[in-house]
Amino acid sequence: MAASNDSLEVVRLSGSLGAEIRGIALGQAGPAEADTIRALLTEHLVLFFPEQHLSVEEHVALGRHFGELEGHPNLRNPFSDQPEIFELAASSGGLADEWHSDITFQEQPSVMAILNMVRCPAVGGDTMWANMYRAYEELSPPLRDLCDGLTALHDADPHGKRELTSIHPVVRVHPVTKRKSLFVNEHFTRRIVELSHEESAMLLGYLTRWAQNPRFSVRYRWTKGTIAMWDNRCTQHFVLNDFDEERIIQRVTIMGDEPEAAEPPRWQPWVRTGNAGATSRHDRQLNAHLGRRARDLESNRKNEQG
Numbered sequence: 096m097a098a099s100n101d102s103l104e105v106v107r108l109s110g111s112l113g114a115e116i117r118g119i120a121l122g123q124a125g126p127a128e129a130d131t132i133r134a135l136l137t138e139h140l141v142l143f144f145p146e147q148h149l150s151v152e153e154h155v156a157l158g159r160h161f162g163e164l165e166g167h168p169n170l171r172n173p174f175s176d177q178p179e180i181f182e183l184a185a186s187s188g189g190l191a192d193e194w195h196s197d198i199t200f201q202e203q204p205s206v207m208a209i210l211n212m213v214r215c216p217a218v219g220g221d222t223m224w225a226n227m228y229r230a231y232e233e234l235s236p237p238l239r240d241l242c243d244g245l246t247a248l249h250d251a252d253p254h255g256k257r258e259l260t261s262i263h264p265v266v267r268v269h270p271v272t273k274r275k276s277l278f279v280n281e282h283f284t285r286r287i288v289e290l291s292h293e294e295s296a297m298l299l300g301y302l303t304r305w306a307q308n309p310r311f312s313v314r315y316r317w318t319k320g321t322i323a324m325w326d327n328r329c330t331q332h333f334v335l336n337d338f339d340e341e342r343i344i345q346r347v348t349i350m351g352d353e354p355e356a357a358e359p360p361r362w363q364p365w366v367r368t369g370n371a372g373a374t375s376r377h378d379r380q381l382n383a384h385l386g387r388r389a390r391d392l393e394s395n396r397k398n399e400q401g
C-alpha cells in the first residue's frame with residue numbers, strides 16, 4: 096500500500112528547485128498519490144524518489160495517472176514492445192548533454208516526464224535541472240518586456256530532422272500556476288522569429304546562457320531504482336557526460352499542450368523584403384516554416400469551406 100501523507104518525507108535539494116521524496120510507493124500509486132505528486136511537482140518542479148525499482152508495467156501505469164502518454168517521435172524504443180516507454184542507453188549514444196526542455200520542436204511539447212534509472216555508473220552521469228520561472232523573473236524589466244512579445248523557432252536538428260519545426264512563445268504562461276517562464280533552450284531553439292538572424296543570435300545566445308546560470312539549478316546524483324519526474328513546461332535539464340560505465344534510463348512521457356504566450360506577438364516575423372536572392376541563407380529555415388504554415392492554414396480554410 097502507498098504510504099499516507101503523514102509519513103511523506105520531503106527534502107529540498109537546492110534553493111531554486113528539486114526535492115527528494117520518501118514514504119510513497121510509486122508502484123502502487125493511485126489517484127490520491129497522483130494528486131499529492133502533482134502538488135509537490137507544482138511546488139518543487141522536479142522530484143526524486145529513491146529506491147522505487149519499478150517494473151516497466153508499473154512505470155507506465157504511474158505515467159497514466161498524469162495524462163496520455165507518447166513514445167518518442169524520433170528515437171526508437173529498443174527494449175520493449177510498449178510504445179509508451181523508451182530507453183536511453185549511453186552505449187547507443189543516447190545522452191542529452193545540452194540544456195533543453197523535451198521535444199520543443201513539436202507544436203505540443205510534453206508536459207511532464209518520468210525517468211527510471213535502470214543502470215547507473217558508480218560515479219558520474221548526474222542530471223541537472225534548472226528553474227525557468229526564476230530565469231525569467233530575474234531578467235531586468237526591459238528585457239522581460241521585450242521577451243514577452245517575442246516567439247522563437249524550434250527544430251529537431253539534434254535528431255537529424257531540421258525540417259521538423261514549431262514556433263513557440265519565448266515566454267510561456269504555466270496553465271496551473273499562471274507564472275511566466277523562459278521557454279528557449281540551446282538544444283532545440285534556433286531563431287527568434289521577430290528579429291534578424293544577427294539580432295536573434297545575440298539575444299538567443301544571451302538567454303540560453305542565462306538560463307544555465309548555476310543559481311537556477313539543482314544537480315542530482317543518481318542511484319539505481321530512483322524515479323525522477325519533472326514539469327517540462329517550466330524547467331530545462333542536462334546530463335553530465337563524465338562517466339565510463341553503462342548508463343541506462345527509461346522514460347515515460349506525458350503528452351503536451353500548446354504553450355500559452357504571455358501576450359500576443361507584438362511584431363511580425365522578420366522577413367527580408369526584396370527578391371529571393373536578397374534573402375540571407377540564415378533566413379531560409381524560418382521562411383520555409385512560415386511558408387508551410389501559410390499553406391497549411393490555406394488548405395484548412397479550404398477544407399472547412401468545402
Ligand SMILES: O=C(O)CCC(=O)C(=O)O
Nearest residue numbers: 191197222332334344346
Ligand atoms: O538521462 C537523463 O538523466 C535525462 C535524459 C533526458 O534528457 C530525457 O530523458 O529527457
Ligand SMILES: [Fe+2]
Nearest residue numbers: 191196197332
Ligand atoms: Fe530530455
